[in-house]
Amino acid sequence: MVSRVIPVDPFDLVIFGGTGDLARRKILPALFRRFCAGQMQEGTRIIGAARAEMDDVDYRAFVAEALIEFNDGHGCEEGTIAAFQRILSYVTLDALGENGWADLAAKMHDGRVRAFYFSVGPSLFGALAEKLHEHGMADSDTRIVVEKPFGRDLSTAKALNRALADHFDEGQIYRIDHYLGKETVQNLMAIRFGNMLFEPLWNSQYVDHIQITVAETVGVGGRGEYYDRSGAMRDMVQNHLMQLLCLIAMEPPAKFEPDSVRDEKLKVIRALDEVLPDQIVRGQYLAEGDKPGYLDHVETTDSTTESFIALKVHISNWRWAGTPFYLRTGKRLKARSSEIAVVFKATPHSIFGPEAGRHRNILTIRLQPNEGIDLDVTIKEPGPGGMRLIDVPLDMTFTEALGPDAEDVADAYERLIMDVVRGNQTLFMRGDEVEAAWAWTDPIIAGWETRGDDPIAYESGSSGPEEALALMHRDGRKWREVRA
Incomplete structure (x- = not known):
């Protein structure tokens, strides 16, 4: 029995908090395994965004180290890490300020799915959503992914939902639970x-x-x-x-x-x-x-x-x-x-x-x-x-x-991230x-x-x-x- 892998159209995926622990342990290895499986077509790009001062070369080396440490023994043909590195880039960005946002906007392609993974604390969700609109990166093909905790009680959950709803429709918001x-x-x-x-x-x-x-x-x-x-x-x-x-x-x-x-x-x-x-x-x-x-x-x-x-x-x-x-x-x-x-x-x-x-x-x-x-x-x-x-x-x-x-x-992360790209919210x-x-x-x-x-x-x-x-x-x- 051979599992069927259906490639998806080229997409842009931005990982806010791209140097953080979740990105290193889960998100980047999951994306790498989907790349190895042949699910990403030529033209797909993954962009890390965080406050750390890095350039593309630095980030590619950072990702390679993460894959070696956290890829859980999943093999890949020799040279595939290097091929994966070629679709990676990086932007030094201040979530609450203006630094880096114009650079990130310049990297976006028109006419394709844009997914923004909020791999940061919930306190930044509203600010990131606002900045994406302010800098013209939000359109009907934009999806945002937010990690738990979705608030710590009913009142904070409602406030968080309102902050996201101010800038995105419910159909564009993917609340991820890896279970x-x-x-x-x-x-x-x-x-x-x-x-x-x-x-x-x-x-x-x-x-x-x-x-x-x-x-x-x-x-x-x-x-x-x-x-x-x-x-x-x-x-x-x-x-x-x-x-x-x-x-x-x-x-x-x-x-x-x-x-x-x-x-x-x-x-x-x-x-x-x-x-x-x-x-x-x-x-x-x-x-x-x-x-x-x-x-x-x-x-x-x-x-x-x-x-x-x-x-x-x-x-x-x-x-x-x-x-x-x-x-x-x-x-x-x-x-x-x-x-x-x-x-x-x-x-x-x-x-x-x-x-x-x-x-x-x-x-x-x-x-x-x-x-x-x-x-x-x-x-x-x-x-x-x-x-x-x-x-x-x-x-x-x-x-x-x-x-x-x-x-x-x-x-779980492989499946859920690709569901975001495909626009399938069933598991969110x-x-x-x-x-x-x-x-x-x-x-x-x-x-x-x-x-x-x-x-x-x-x-x-x-x-x-x-x-x-x-x-x-x-x-x-x-x-x-x-x-x-």
């Missing part, structure tokens, strides 16, 4: 809406509960200053986990097109119930050996910011009434693992007797590190001695099922969707701040606070084991 670019995340929709096997069962009549887990082994590290202002709720739940929840719970869209999909996601967010205090567990990891604890990374020794959170969530609509969704995410846990587990109800009556036990089918969508899908089914344990039942997985690990080509599947968040997510999130945060709740300490390398286990146990359920 939506993962191959397995998109497979959620293929599994649900492309298989008659699952969709009739995808409701409260057959599904006992759904677990969404995003576990990390790393701590906050050098992001301590940012993270302490955000915490796991703002940093992960409001965007990444919310998007996964929407995709797993939404109704079938009329068509697989941007607004149809995003309309259904918005309905899910608006149907979310209030989360009560006893349905929330927050934690903060402790030091372990020579590994620092959370408080070692932040400025305040009495910080009440959570590095772990678990929530029990209900959706009040016809499909999901009575079916709980359990969400958890945290840092410095025992394994790096992101998965969605759809746990189906047990059979209403077992013909095999109590000694056979009660068994459930579980559909598990693994997002990382080993992308794939498992379906646990119940079979007879081989051998004599009666009808003993065991659960075994029907495993589709992509690299095994699809062969070597599965290893060459585009990563809409402004009203962002605001609805904050409208649900804000009261939860305000509640624990008003109550003065402190996060519960948990050991590094564990599954999180014991209280998170109790969140499930009191419902007669248990979390799936966090494993790589």
Whole structure:
């Protein structure tokens, strides 16, 4: 099986913050891999823009170093880095002043897609959008890409949306969440809406509960200053986990097109119930050996910011009434693992007797590190001695099922950046969707701040606070084991 690569018309892509960490680690390697795949036609240009004093030669050397360090082992024929360097240029630019803007405008081509990637802090989004209009670089073929955080609460999200809307239509704004670019995340929709096997069962009549887990082994590290202002709720739940929840719970869209999909996601967010205090567990990891604890990374020794959170969530609509969704995410846990587990109800009556036990089918969508899908089914344990039942997985690990080509599947940033160029907003968040997510999130945060709740300490390398286990146990359920 050979994946099909469809070249796109020549385009101009400007990376504001082109010397920053995100550009080095993610954006530039993603663009390089699309270049290697033959998706960029002659005439395409990538322009870095930042305050650092560089010329084109300096920037090309900078990019080559980044590719060597962060290309994640993706090979490319000898000399391709040099070929990629030839489409690169650089502008020294002051986002808030006038320096560099005329030079950048002079590099733009008429009659082609212009994409501007705002790889900078949200405080600069409005200024950049204004400068693009002021210097004549914004037209109907212009797209802007903005990274999270999309505000830190509802009021700031609304202000950010207004600042962008002053200069660009919603159809030109691409709010990027790299989780939506993962191959397995998109497979959620293929599994649900492309298989008659699952969709009739995808409701409260057959599904006992759904677990969404995003576990990390790393701590906050050098992001301590940012993270302490955000915490796991703002940093992960409001965007990444919310998007996964929407995709797993939404109704079938009329068509697989941007607004149809995003309309259904918005309905899910608006149907979310209030989360009560006893349905929330927050934690903060402790030091372990020579590994620092959370408080070692932040400025305040009495910080009440959570590095772990678990929530029990209900959706009040016809499909999901009575079916709980359990969400958890945290840092410095025992394994790096992101998965969605759809746990189906047990059979209403077992013909095999109590000694056979009660068994459930579980559909598990693994997002990382080993992308794939498992379906646990119940079979007879081989051998004599009666009808003993065991659960075994029907495993589709992509690299095994699809062969070597599965290893060459585009990563999230590759796919999403090329979607920007093609003008496909399906995998990007809409402004009203962002605001609805904050409208649900804000009261939860305000509640624990008003109550003065402190996060519960948990050991590094564990599954999180014991209280998170109790969140499930009191419902007669248990979390799936966090494993790589």
